[in-house]
Amino acid sequence: MTVTAPKGFRAAGIAAGLKSGGAPDLAVVVNDGPDATAAGVFTANRVKAAPVLWSQQVLRGGVVRAVVLNSGGANACTGPAGFQDTHATAEHTAAALSNRNARLLLGAGEVAVCSTGLIGERLPMDKLLPGIRLAVRGLSRDGGPAAAEAIMTTDTRPKSTVVGGAGWTVGGMAKGAGMLAPAMATMLCVLTTDAVAGPDALDEALRAACRLTFDRVDSDGCMSTNDTVLLLASGASGIEPDQAELTAAVTAACHDLAQQLVADAEGATKRIAIDVVGAVDADDAVLVGRSVARNNLVKTALFGNDPNWGRILAAVGTTTAAFEPDRLDVAVNGVWVCRSGAAAEDRSKVDLSGRDVTIRIDLHAGSETATVWTNDLSHGYVHENSAYSS
Amino acid sequence: MTVTAPKGFRAAGIAAGLKSGGAPDLAVVVNDGPDATAAGVFTANRVKAAPVLWSQQVLRGGVVRAVVLNSGGANACTGPAGFQDTHATAEHTAAALSNRNARLLLGAGEVAVCSTGLIGERLPMDKLLPGIRLAVRGLSRDGGPAAAEAIMTTDTRPKSTVVGGAGWTVGGMAKGAGMLAPAMATMLCVLTTDAVAGPDALDEALRAACRLTFDRVDSDGCMSTNDTVLLLASGASGIEPDQAELTAAVTAACHDLAQQLVADAEGATKRIAIDVVGAVDADDAVLVGRSVARNNLVKTALFGNDPNWGRILAAVGTTTAAFEPDRLDVAVNGVWVCRSGAAAEDRSKVDLSGRDVTIRIDLHAGSETATVWTNDLSHGYVHENSAYSS
Structure with missing residues (x-):
């Protein structure tokens, strides 16, 4: 039921x-x-799409009564006219x-806008605006799946x-298959909850959740102009969870969605978890994990079912994390192919026939850990991304 | 004649x-x-191959009488035993x-070693050592091409x-087709000159040259464990050029080799020059150029002959360079498809049918410029790198 699982939300998805x-x-x-x-949490890219600039402004008010999302066009790099299109969409x-609804007397400033698709083209407003009227007419308590599609x-x-709390619920939908990158990328995500929670509590929960989930997904190192993660609370359950409960549920929802994003990354044949252990702090662990996740040579090797740990070490070596090169250990799917920076167990023991790959890197520098998720670099990725806009 | 073009050098290349x-x-x-x-200039990767560690030590002495280079194995991530192999190779x-040569009574400490190939495997010393004897027997004044091969x-x-000076010459050979990255990557390069030049003059010339050439080649964002660029001077011409002349000739030699590396990058179908203009300083210009050069979505788009300037803007937006997003201009092969951060000339005017692509990015923030070279991301790249070690 995605975003309509919690009480107090309706949704629709139309063509x-x-x-x-x-x-x-x-x-x-x-x-x-x-x-x-x-x-809300938005892309860290300095080139921000019009809907991101708009929704950041909306979020500053702390009240969001509706979100309108479109695929088929990112409305990014479209200049002042593109921003005007977003404004018109919200209005x-x-x-x-x-x-349609006497209960809802709302202004454009309470409507967040999300767009995704090709960068640099204006949206066809003559189609978008009638579409909005059609979608509003179709809003329903079970419209979540249609919206997600x-x-x-x-x-x-x-x-x-859908993540259940004690008498309250978090629901969510997301899209994104490429451009998942540092602090996300063309990823749109709307989370809803019927918990009672103020903007500060929601903000704290959402930032903590993103830091541990979407921020640690790095599909191709690219960062989108449009990334948006929104969390809306209706309070319809009448229950106010404590901060820890709220954060845990939102994190679980984001984790679930992030895993689905990685599994469906463009052209991917592998879902790769990079567990970095023995780090001085979590930042170092994420830094190392991200460097490996972005390394095209590691990613192509895994596409070829090749446990090429040398390329993993070379990627680790490009970071500023605390470690000694001759103390690094690396395991691929449980086989410690590298110990103390050199070959250890026989690489032929590594079974890479399945879809899931776990790389474990022990920095032997501390006791902190982090996991970064990525996917392989395949012919499918090249095919999809060389043909996308033409 | 590569490294044997200048007087005072002999070379050999054997199987x-x-x-x-x-x-x-x-x-x-x-x-x-x-x-x-x-x-010498070496990889900035903290995971350094044994021959890099060895040659850095040799260079500290400032005297290099011979270089031995092998393909077929990187001798990286091979632990203390691998370092011992390099030492034995030099000895x-x-x-x-x-x-063989009464004129040459040299110690291992005057022999630099370079290796390239798969990481993590020991070299077959039983083949390498006899090979060295064979190569030494084959040394000749016209052995440069065989060495380059x-x-x-x-x-x-x-x-x-080969770059000619006034009565003196710089010659050089290089290898490298993938892993070209920030401050180079599995790239080996030996430059020779018969100019008279002290170690400090050579060091200044080589660092200046690398900064403007190899350091601005970014093929796939990956950085090797083995990169080495050496510059040897025999003084056999008897002529001592001034620093500017020496630096200019070495830079020209490195530029020529760098262009050959980009043109032969693994699986590449395009040779891409990213000209960044209007930057506050050269560092900003290089930062922006490198970010675009490494962006998989830009690289796959160019493979698909798609002038997807939106992806270029998104890549620029991930940097900390000084610019305003709504002042960015982008031209692809001379067509200004983006002005002031939005669509400008019709993208269909861009001709991407040829092998050479020039992307020009105007940051409108200053007057400094830099060019970064890269290539596209193709099926060939994925194919070569998914099959390399298996």
Whole structure:
């Protein structure tokens, strides 16, 4: 049920004609309250799409009553006119919702906007605005799955999650299959909860969750202009969890979605977990994990079922993390192919026939750990990304 | 004539049996003097191969009378035993040269060693040592081309250069086709000159040259454990150029070799120059150029002949360089597809049918410029690197 699993939310997903093939491409999520608190985390890319600039502004108000999301166009690098398109999208959504629903009298400043698709092209507003009216008419308590489907781009399947609390629930949907990178990338995610929570509590929960999940997914090292993760609370359960409970549930929801993103990364044949242990601190562990996750030579080797630990060591060696090169240990799928920086167990013992790969790197410098998730670099990745816009 | 173009040098390239196919895999370059001054630049990777650790030590002495280079094995991540192998290689080369040549009575500490190939495996010393004797017997004044061929790995052709000074010459050979990265990567390069130059003059010339050439080649963002660039001077011309002349000639030689490396990068179908202009300083310009050069989405788009400037902007946006996102201009092969951060000239005007691509990025933040060279990310790259060690 994705975003409509918690009480107080309706959603819809429809085809507005933004995608050439006629697939669903527009989603609306509405928070019917009683509360409308929210938090958001956005791309760290300095080139930000118009909807990111807009939604950051909306979030500053701390109230989000609706989110409108489109695939079929990122509305990034579109200049002042593109920002005006986002503004019109929010206004139109607010007006359509206010017309349909006496309960909801909302302004554009309470509507977040998310877009995904090709960068640099204006959105076809003549299709988008009628699509918004169609979606608003279709809003329903079980519209979550349709919304999750409408935000897909090169995803092969929708991603959704539901995490139960004690009398309250977190639901969520996400899209994203490439450009997953440091602090995320073209990833859109809307999380909903019927817990009672103020903006500060939501912000704390969402930032903690992203840090441990989406921020540790690095599919291809690229960072999008459009990444957005939103968390909306309706308070409809009447239950106010403590901060630890809230953070744990939001983290579990983000973890579940992040794993689905990695599993569905463009052209991937492997889902790779890089466990870094023995680090001085978590930052070092993430740094090392990310360096390995981004290394094209490691990623192509794994695509070829080759436990090429030398390339892993070379990637570790490019970081500033605390370690001694001659103390590094590396295991691939449980076989310690490298000990003390040199060959150890026979690499032919490594079984890479399955889809899941675990690389374990022991820095022998401390006791902190982190896991970074990535995927392999395959012919499919090259194919999808060399053909995407043409 | 590569490294034997300048007076005072002999070289040889032979098959020692390190490569399974019987191709040449061992080269020796000898400086017959009268001088034996030298400078070296090595990988910045903290995981350094045994020959790098050894040669750094040799260079500290400032005297290099011979270089022995092998393909067919990197001798990286091989522990203390691997370092011992490098030491034995240098000793054996010194002994073989001293036996053959009364003029040359040299110690292992005057022999630099370079290795390239698979990481993590010991070298077959039973083949390498006899190979050294064979190569020393074959040393000749026209052995440069054979040496350049013997150091190839996945290179499809040898790389060599000759740059003429006023009565003196710089010659050089290089290998490297993948793992070209920040401050180079599995790249071996030996430059020779018959100019009269002390170690400090050579060091200054070589560092300046690398900074503008090899350091600005970024093929796949990966950094090798083995990169080595050596510059040897025999003084046999009897002419001592001034520092500017020396630096200019060495830079020209490195530029020529760097261009050959980019053109022969693994699986590449495009040779891409990223010209960054309007930067506050050269560091910013290089930072931006490198970020674009490493971006897999930009590289796959160019493989697909797609002038996807949005991905270029997204790559620029990940840097800390001084610029305003809404002032960025981007041209692809002369067509300004992006002005002020948004679409400008029609992308269909961009002709990407040729092998050479020039991306020009104007940051509008200052007056400094830099060019970074890279290549596209193709099916060939994935193929070569997924099959390399197996």
